[in-house]
Amino acid sequence: MHGSQIEAFVEDGDGVVILRGEHDIATTPDLRAALGRVRTGSDRILIDLGACEFLDSSVLGVLIGELRHARERAGVLIILLPRDHASPVRRTLELTGLLDVFDVRESVI
Amino acid sequence: MRLLRICLAPQPEEVAMVRQAISGVGEALGLSPRLLSDVKLATSEACTNAIVHAYEDGERGAGTLVVLAAKAPDALVVTVTDGGRGIAPRIDSTGLGLGLPLIAALSRSLVIREGPGGGTEVEMTFGLVEDPVP
Numbered sequence: 001m002h003g004s005q006i007e008a009f010v011e012d013g014d015g016v017v018i019l020r021g022e023h024d025i026a027t028t029p030d031l032r033a034a035l036g037r038v039r040t041g042s043d044r045i046l047i048d049l050g051a052c053e054f055l056d057s058s059v060l061g062v063l064i065g066e067l068r069h070a071r072e073r074a075g076v077l078i079i080l081l082p083r084d085h086a087s088p089v090r091r092t093l094e095l096t097g098l099l100d101v102f103d104v105r106e107s108v109i
Numbered sequence: 110m111r112l113l114r115i116c117l118a119p120q121p122e123e124v125a126m127v128r129q130a131i132s133g134v135g136e137a138l139g140l141s142p143r144l145l146s147d148v149k150l151a152t153s154e155a156c157t158n159a160i161v162h163a164y165e166d167g168e169r170g171a172g173t174l175v176v177l178a179a180k181a182p183d184a185l186v187v188t189v190t191d192g193g194r195g196i197a198p199r200i201d202s203t204g205l206g207l208g209l210p211l212i213a214a215l216s217r218s219l220v221i222r223e224g225p226g227g228g229t230e231v232e233m234t235f236g237l238v239e240d241p242v243p
Contacts, residue, residue, distance in 0.1 A: 057205060058157055
């Protein structure tokens with residue numbers, strides 16, 4: 001899949017944003033808008049990257065901005081990512097050092 | 110040997126097409142999934158840098174972005190050239206500054222120089238097989 005899709009909703013008080021496909025500078029406006037929709041009223045934001053096949057530094061910039069937002073309001077931002085060492089998304093997070101900056105989990109159950 | 114030449118408008122929606130094209134080149138060369146992923150990300154970052162930094166607001170519509178891929182004896186060389194304002198610090202930059210460090214980490218070598226038209230040329234060289242883990 002080379003397209004991109006962003007799904008955003010609030011579930012059990014959590015703001016959930018699911019990224020599918022490939023995400024880059026062209027999709028960051030939609031990602032910002034999606035985060036803005038679920039941020040209000042949610043102390044915990046879950047970014048699900050399990051179906052994200054590609055992301056670049058412009059997407060990481062948006063996620064870092066959201067992490068700052070979360071910390072400013074004493075909220076939490078969690079990245080959901082399977083422990084697949086061949087994942088390009090995990091490699092991008094590793095190479096940028098952001099795997100240790102974000103709260104990255106396989107699930108929140 | 111030249112494998113690819115794309116000339117496109119420096120617009121965000123074009124970057125995915127460049128990735129698709131460079132993926133085709135990598136697959137034809139038999140790159141491993143990890144190398145292919147590295148080439149895609151580095152090329153994407155170089156294009157994004159050009160789109161974000163090379164042109165003043167309003168100038169981008171008249172700009173160009175050229176992506177070349179060529180095979181060297183044991184390497185794939187990808188060059189991204191813009192026709193923008195050249196290498197200069199930008200105090201209004203909104204990015205994290207992760208793009209170039211990422212390209213440097215992903216490529217075997219990285220050269221940034223002034224392009225033929227006064228813009229910036231980013232030349233990235235990738236191995237055709239994965240480097241052994243030290």
